[in-house]
Amino acid sequence: MTDRPPTPADRALLDAAEHGDLAALRTALAAGANVEARDDEGRTPLLRAAFADRVAAAALLVGAGADVNAQDRQLNSPWLVTGITGSVPMMRALLPGGPDLTRRNRYGGVSVIPAAERGHVAYVRAVLGETDIDVNHVNDLGWTALLEAVLLGDGGPAHREIVEVLLAHGADPRLPDADGATARTLAERRGFHDLAALLRQAEEHPPSS
Template structure:
């Protein structure tokens, strides 16, 4: 009876303790969510000092918003290189993709930022990840004329130069089809060929890069592609 009486006296205290513990966990979770949200906002805005403070306060370098966009992807979109450097050093993962199919590396293929590319490569990204069009980072860079970026990516990584996207195009085909035939896109064709681009991979209609270049009257590209094929 005495034992039961003692236990009865302890139950309210135990209940209060348990409720307090649960409340503490909920408070901690709320604080973490708040810190992570602030980190994402700071990364988007390029606020380096704020990012550093939030990481020290417990914000997660791998946090993502409701669309799956990480702080590192936000930094890449804004070309906030210093912010990306801090996030990578804190363990940010470059691979998670948002609802638009973007991640930090794929964004750099669109922006053409060599400085950002160098920071992202330090995190050892998955070079096979593809965007919403099924293309690697190299493909949009080639069609948009980001020559320095194309050179850096080909020089410093083992990205597949002959990857075919959902349209049935390689980076070489895109440089010809979507390029303007000018000096920059012509040099991109040269770089791609120098790094193993296969001139014989045709589009879904069976048209090769050389044939596309001839149809468009891109004389410089024609010379490069014809020379690569062993023809004058």
């Protein structure tokens, strides 16, 4: 991460990216703006576009060589942010930039984990179907996407569907959290009886290794 102060053209690029102003983006780039310029929080133009879900602006920046893996001071990157926002169009706009699917956020997680927690069904389905992201990645808290979907979800239709999608893509229901509790155990504790039954069945027929 560079500490070089942004130039006026850099600032214009950062603002244009956040607002999705394509004309201003092109003008700033033509004026020599640094596509990897940083604001006070260490966010690049592409990261600001990702947070604001400015898909066309992001696509333009990716085409100009912007780094989809550049992380800010809180370890957010454009790619990792898609797991927070759940934006499938943004996810797809960033794919040509070659996202590092193993890059971790400040909790040690990959993008599918916050998406599972937040109930972003379409994103979980898309990122598992269109990339090789590790469905069984364990973050620094000891949680996989499956564990977070149960532990931090609400047990409703969206989180149930996410559990089904995760299992269909090879999520291992036998993987426990740091305290030794599996997703089924967590579902039982939270009173998610339908989820617990689904996970019990998955434990009896786990994914082949």
